[in-house]
Amino acid sequence: MPMITEPAQTKLTETPLESIDPLDTKVVQCLPKMAEGCRVPVFMDEQKAFVLAEIVSIREHGGVREFYIHYINYNRRLDEWVRVDRMNLKELAQPSSSSSSSTSSNNISQEVSQTRTVPATTTTSAASNETSSGNTTTFVLSDDAESLNSDLTQTAALSPLIDCSPAPATAVPPTKIRGNGNNHHSGVNSITKVKNIDLIHLGRYFIKPWYFSPYPEELISCPVVYICEFCLKYCKDTDALKRHRTKCTLTHPPGNEIYRNGTISFFEVDGRKNKTYSHHLCLLAKLFLDHKTLYYDTDPFMFYILTEFDAQGFHIVGYFSKDKETNEDYNLSCILTLPPYQKKGYGHFMIDFSYTLSKLENKIGTPER
Structure with missing residues (x-):
């Protein structure tokens, strides 16, 4: 009788195989090809x-x-x-x-x-279509309103307080192509498409920027850029700001105070005599003006800084600039009211003040078109 032998069992593995969970997060989903322009x-x-x-x-x-x-x-x-x-x-x-x-x-x-290396944004910008009437909360009060040298690291527990109005329109030289803030431009302007500063601290406020501004490369990775509200010097952290405030002697913008009414003052700043301040002002304004032309040569411009006064000093509210010499006799080139002070009539006040200056100069001017 032929002998029947059982087949030897082959040992496939030393350890049992792990069961695959149908919802295993390790499974990589195939995503469609996504590129810039999609x-x-x-x-x-x-x-x-x-x-x-x-x-x-x-x-x-x-x-x-x-x-x-x-x-x-x-x-x-x-x-x-x-x-x-x-x-x-x-x-x-x-x-x-x-x-x-x-x-x-x-x-x-x-x-x-x-x-x-743009830092990650932890909060979503809640804003409405510019064709609608909605607003955007872009700033919150900090906890250091009583002292400029107090601890400024309170960003985590802040809550929105006030709504701000859309960015004011600003004029550009007539040789430039104007836009409405809705479209991305090709060519050299493509590098400014991505906002590079996530949050700034200015005086009593933490403000979320709206647009790109060419601040130094080392500030891009900072979660918050701290700005001295008097000289507008930028710092990468609270310690640097505290050290700066021990050396900074300014309590108001440099230049001459040419107007005062109660707590409201105007300071006239010459772009040639105060180049550092003027450059810092332009960098700050570029965060909120999409079509502002950033001139590194500020010599041809006069800057008029609107401030609010309290026991700590003169706090910047907004500004407008004008050419010292222009064939068109424009009474202002650029105008900005900072987000915490918008919807309070400061923009109209600055425009009226620019017309008053033109009258004193015996000129009939209009805003730059």
Whole structure:
């Protein structure tokens, strides 16, 4: 009788195989190809709905891919960093062929954004379409209102207090192409698409910037940029600001006080005599003026700083500038009211003051167009 032998059992592994959870987070989902210029609906917190947006820049933060998006037909100050969980990828549209000509400029923008190491945004900008009547909360009060040298590290527990109005319109030289703040520009302006400063501290307020401003590279990675409210010197942390305040002797803008009514004062600052202050002022203003032309040569300009006075000094409210010599006799070139002081009539007051100066000079001027 033939002998029947059982087949030997093959030992496949030393340890039992792990069961695979159907919801295992280790499983990588296949995402569609996403690049700069793609358009995709993104959930907008203010509108509580998906709004069509364009991908402006892409970065890796903490191992997670993030996308800097611009909401189509919305003001650029609403641009923000979002993750893929806020996107409706089913309606993702690749860049059109007409945008292929701007590929080189997009590459430049991507290279600059990578070298900047833009800090992650922890709060979403809640703002409305500029065609609607909604507003945006862009600043909160700090806890150091009583002393300039007190502890300034209270950003974590702050809550929004007041709404601010949209950015005031500013004029640009007639040889430049004007825009309405809704569109991204190609070419050299592509490097300014991404906001590089996440938050600033100025006096009693923490203010969320609206636009790009060319501050030094070392400030880009700082969660908060601290600015002296009197000389407008920028510092990277609270210790640097405290050291600066022990040396800074200013309690008002440099220049001559040319107007005072109660607690309201105007200071006239010559861009040639006070170059450092004027340069710092232009950097601060660029955070809130999208189409401001930043001149590093401030010699041709006079700056008129509007301030509020209290026991600590003269706090900057806003400013306007004008050319010293112009063939068109413009009475102002640029005007800005800082967000904490908007909706209080300061903008109209500065415009009226600029006309008064023109009358004293026997000139009939208008704002620069």
